Amino acid sequence: MGVPLNGSASLRKMRRAMDAPRHSDSRPEWLGLTRTELAEHLVRQGIPGGHALRLFGHLHRRLEAPDACTAMSPRQRERFLETTAPTHCETTEVHPTDDGTEKLVFTLRDARRVEGVIIPEGPRSTFCVSSQVGCAMACAFCATARLGLERALTPGEVLAQIYAARVRCEAVGRPLRNVVFMGMGEPLHHYEVTRRVLDILTDPTGFCLGAPRLTVSTVGLAPRIAQLGRDFEGRIQLAVSLNAGTEATRRALMPITERHGLADLRAAIAAYPYPRNRYVLIEYVLLGGLTDTPAELQALAGFVRGLPAMVNLIPWNPFEGAPADLHPPAPEAIDAAFAALRAMGVPVKVRLPRGRRAVAACGQLARITPTAEVA
Ligand code: SAH
Numbered sequence: 001m002g003v004p005l006n007g008s009a010s011l012r013k014m015r016r017a018m019d020a021p022r023h024s025d026s027r028p029e030w031l032g033l034t035r036t037e038l039a040e041h042l043v044r045q046g047i048p049g050g051h052a053l054r055l056f057g058h059l060h061r062r063l064e065a066p067d068a069c070t071a072m073s074p075r076q077r078e079r080f081l082e083t084t085a086p087t088h089c090e091t092t093e094v095h096p097t098d099d100g101t102e103k104l105v106f107t108l109r110d111a112r113r114v115e116g117v118i119i120p121e122g123p124r125s126t127f128c129v130s131s132q133v134g135c136a137m138a139c140a141f142c143a144t145a146r147l148g149l150e151r152a153l154t155p156g157e158v159l160a161q162i163y164a165a166r167v168r169c170e171a172v173g174r175p176l177r178n179v180v181f182m183g184m185g186e187p188l189h190h191y192e193v194t195r196r197v198l199d200i201l202t203d204p205t206g207f208c209l210g211a212p213r214l215t216v217s218t219v220g221l222a223p224r225i226a227q228l229g230r231d232f233e234g235r236i237q238l239a240v241s242l243n244a245g246t247e248a249t250r251r252a253l254m255p256i257t258e259r260h261g262l263a264d265l266r267a268a269i270a271a272y273p274y275p276r277n278r279y280v281l282i283e284y285v286l287l288g289g290l291t292d293t294p295a296e297l298q299a300l301a302g303f304v305r306g307l308p309a310m311v312n313l314i315p316w317n318p319f320e321g322a323p324a325d326l327h328p329p330a331p332e333a334i335d336a337a338f339a340a341l342r343a344m345g346v347p348v349k350v351r352l353p354r355g356r357r358a359v360a361a362c363g364q365l366a367r368i369t370p371t372a373e374v375a
Helices: 007-018 035-044 049-061 074-083 155-171 191-202 222-231 247-253 262-271 294-304 331-343
Strands: 089-096 102-108 113-121 124-128 132-134 149-152 176-181 214-218 237-241 280-286 309-315 348-350
Touching: 035 049, 035 074, 089 155, 102 155, 113 132, 113 155, 124 155, 155 176, 155 191, 191 214, 191 222, 214 222, 214 280, 222 237, 222 262, 237 262, 280 294, 280 331, 294 309, 294 331, 309 331, 331 348
Parallel strands: 124 176, 176 214, 214 237, 237 280, 280 309, 309 348
Antiparallel strands: 089 102, 102 113, 113 124, 132 149
8 A cells, every 4th residue: 555644754744734823812802702701801891791792793794893793782792892803704715616716815804814615505605714724634635634734723713714605695595504624724733722713602691503414534643522512512413524444554645643543532522422313424535446445344344333434435626735645536436336335335425526626625635726637
């Protein structure tokens, strides 16, 4: 087997990035405060906490600025604006494609950029949001990994992407109904950011998106899968990027495997407190000759046996600068993998590549301009 990556060198690199200090601002961004935190903040500023409910509605349901909250006196509003910070997240590029997906590029306060993808699904839309600028996980097959981790996003910056998408989706009459944390970054790395975003999105007085409409996709940070399960009682849709059946292949492709092996990962997935009829989404990137082999697929079937799982096969999307020994699967290998898994009793779907022309497909989010089109 061609091993595309030196596992321990990239693990060291990943460790350094994971120890990097968190982005911080002394004034909290008003967009990133949960309703409870908003009330606490108001009280600290000598403003009645009772205003938090109204204010939260203006900010997160109506997408207005704090000034719109006329329930607060002009002095109170002024105080609030002095003690909190706005979020800078501007939609600076829009790349549409024939299949209706739309890649958005957002520019942040420090001129760094992240990307998100709007995916129309019938009368509604799904938005794929970025959780970090770059990523520390160093997966060999992913374009975002090549950027390394530039920094965490603030909760406000994650929400601002979602709200920008929400406005666009409303405007074309295909309201935003699902948010998937499958853009740039590892959403369970800076877990506190993701937790806050989920808390705010599911708040009934805000956007009020049902927890099952929120999918958090992870490389498999086992302890944090457990924490996500506890914090939201299993109601957030869990997705795990497994991408290989055997430990050896997964290690070669995903250095995080050295820290959290397949046994730990499987235990965390099994212990997630799924509500009735819910399941984990197992993402599995098909790489020609590497993860589409009978041995890997058999191991994958073994991994999911006994788990409430749905496997999502993702044919690998190439990108400029990808390791030379990685290849997309042959078209017949996709069908063969699907059939083999079905035959082994594994619930499976194939995720068709969408948005490739805008370099917006899975694992292609790395601020590559669409002129550098591949595939
Ligand atoms: N870090 C999280 C969130 C990113 S989700 C995670 O890994 O789950 C992005 C998904 O696309 C993951 O399932 C990943 O395995 C997959 N992916 C990454 N690069 C890809 C590529 N080049 N082609 C197809 N899928 C890819």
